[in-house]
Amino acid sequence: MAGHLLARTLSRDSFSAALGDEAFVRAMLAFESALASAQAECGIVPAAAAQAIATACATLRPSPDRLAADGKLAGSLAIPLVKALTEEVRSLDRKAASFVHYGSTSQDVLDTAMVLCIRPCVEEADKILAKAIAQFAAHARQHASTVMLGRTMLQPAIPLTAGIKIARWATALARCRARVLETVALALCVQLGGPVGTLDTLGPKRVQVRQAVARRLELADGRSWQSHRDEFVSFAGSLALVVFTIGKIAGDIALLCQPEVAEMMESAPRKGVGGSSAMPHKRNPVSCLQALAATARVPGLMATLLAAGHEHERAIGGWQAELATVADLVDCLGGALDALERIAAGLVVDAARMKHNLEALQGLVFSERLSRLLMQSMDRAQAQSQVDDWCTSAVSQRRSLQEVVAAAQPDLDLGQVFSLKALVEDLAPVLEEELAAL
Numbered sequence: 001m002a003g004h005l006l007a008r009t010l011s012r013d014s015f016s017a018a019l020g021d022e023a024f025v026r027a028m029l030a031f032e033s034a035l036a037s038a039q040a041e042c043g044i045v046p047a048a049a050a051q052a053i054a055t056a057c058a059t060l061r062p063s064p065d066r067l068a069a070d071g072k073l074a075g076s077l078a079i080p081l082v083k084a085l086t087e088e089v090r091s092l093d094r095k096a097a098s099f100v101h102y103g104s105t106s107q108d109v110l111d112t113a114m115v116l117c118i119r120p121c122v123e124e125a126d127k128i129l130a131k132a133i134a135q136f137a138a139h140a141r142q143h144a145s146t147v148m149l150g151r152t153m154l155q156p157a158i159p160l161t162a163g164i165k166i167a168r169w170a171t172a173l174a175r176c177r178a179r180v181l182e183t184v185a186l187a188l189c190v191q192l193g194g195p196v197g198t199l200d201t202l203g204p205k206r207v208q209v210r211q212a213v214a215r216r217l218e219l220a221d222g223r224s225w226q227s228h229r230d231e232f233v234s235f236a237g238s239l240a241l242v243v244f245t246i247g248k249i250a251g252d253i254a255l256l257c258q259p260e261v262a263e264m265m266e267s268a269p270r271k272g273v274g275g276s277s278a279m280p281h282k283r284n285p286v287s288c289l290q291a292l293a294a295t296a297r298v299p300g301l302m303a304t305l306l307a308a309g310h311e312h313e314r315a316i317g318g319w320q321a322e323l324a325t326v327a328d329l330v331d332c333l334g335g336a337l338d339a340l341e342r343i344a345a346g347l348v349v350d351a352a353r354m355k356h357n358l359e360a361l362q363g364l365v366f367s368e369r370l371s372r373l374l375m376q377s378m379d380r381a382q383a384q385s386q387v388d389d390w391c392t393s394a395v396s397q398r399r400s401l402q403e404v405v406a407a408a409q410p411d412l413d414l415g416q417v418f419s420l421k422a423l424v425e426d427l428a429p430v431l432e433e434e435l436a437a438l
Helices: 013-018 021-041 045-060 064-074 078-092 095-099 106-142 162-187 200-217 230-256 286-307 318-346 349-357 362-375 380-397 401-408 420-436
Strands: 146-154 156-163
Touching: 013 106, 013 318, 021 045, 021 078, 021 106, 045 078, 045 095, 045 156, 045 362, 064 078, 064 230, 078 095, 078 106, 095 401, 106 318, 106 420, 146 162, 146 349, 146 362, 146 420, 156 162, 156 362, 156 420, 162 230, 162 420, 230 286, 230 318, 286 362, 362 380, 362 401
Parallel strands: none
Antiparallel strands: 146 156
């Protein structure tokens, strides 16, 4: 979690609050209150006891620091929490104290509390992604006719439009959004299984109680998942892919905003944003930095989740490491979304600079289109060999490829080969196909 000062500079405030100490304690108490109320509804505990437990859960304010210290000795944060709650209930109703945490186990408390804390983050993430997708789609339409260099292996390839590049960002985010929603439905559900996942204490009313707890917490119902964590880790993977995709977008923009390229900026320059402690002229792409920092952290977190052991019915060390790691992963997601929100809203595309960089290559990037023209009268190998020779001559003579070809074969109709308008028309269906996927 973003508790360290350095980590806080990379996090999203709302996510930090949702995953914070106070929020997690309140989530654990919400579970205990819902459990007692559900058991009273099903006739397992007295209604008066459930009311006393609910009152205590609403008023108890245990110290997170004290819980953490005691939880380290107990091996579970839930143990000192339940102890403090039991004492609080006893002060209200001595008989009710015996029904605190009845039939449950510490993993039920911690798993469900984590789900409760993650839920608002996922809801917020969905809204941010939806808005960013729409904003990138608008940028893509605006720049449907803006031709820029395509780049492979960090070198000039063939031209495409800025619209296509940005539209692909939008469609990648749309896939991420759909993937998260799909995994959320399976993963963010109540955990209530008791000591070994069978809820023996609740007997034939086990499912009825579990469903009542889920309803009170506004969570999906689900069979006990304490020993098989595949759906939860799959959900975590979907979050990791969101961060990964935002990192890809941020990486593209960071490369394009270098002054030597200067084709895009994450936002218009603004005083106080992205400055240097030593060089007044600098404007660093700090949103890209934040996204890429999150991207760098995520692979290690996912490796931990996949490596966490889950022996038998309840693991030793594995799920404890998993919950702490998932909190860090969600924090990374918040940081990446924080950056995405600013980038999608403020993206600046410099069409003139894109054209300048394209023209600086003297038409060489149209070599593939030229080869296709020659293939109308010769085979592909011959066409590519001839164009290769012309490109070599253009470079050595410091002339445009179009001039070299026109001098060598004046009868060739080069109008469509080097025409930006023709290129845009050819690529229009590609852009439309990307946007249609949104």
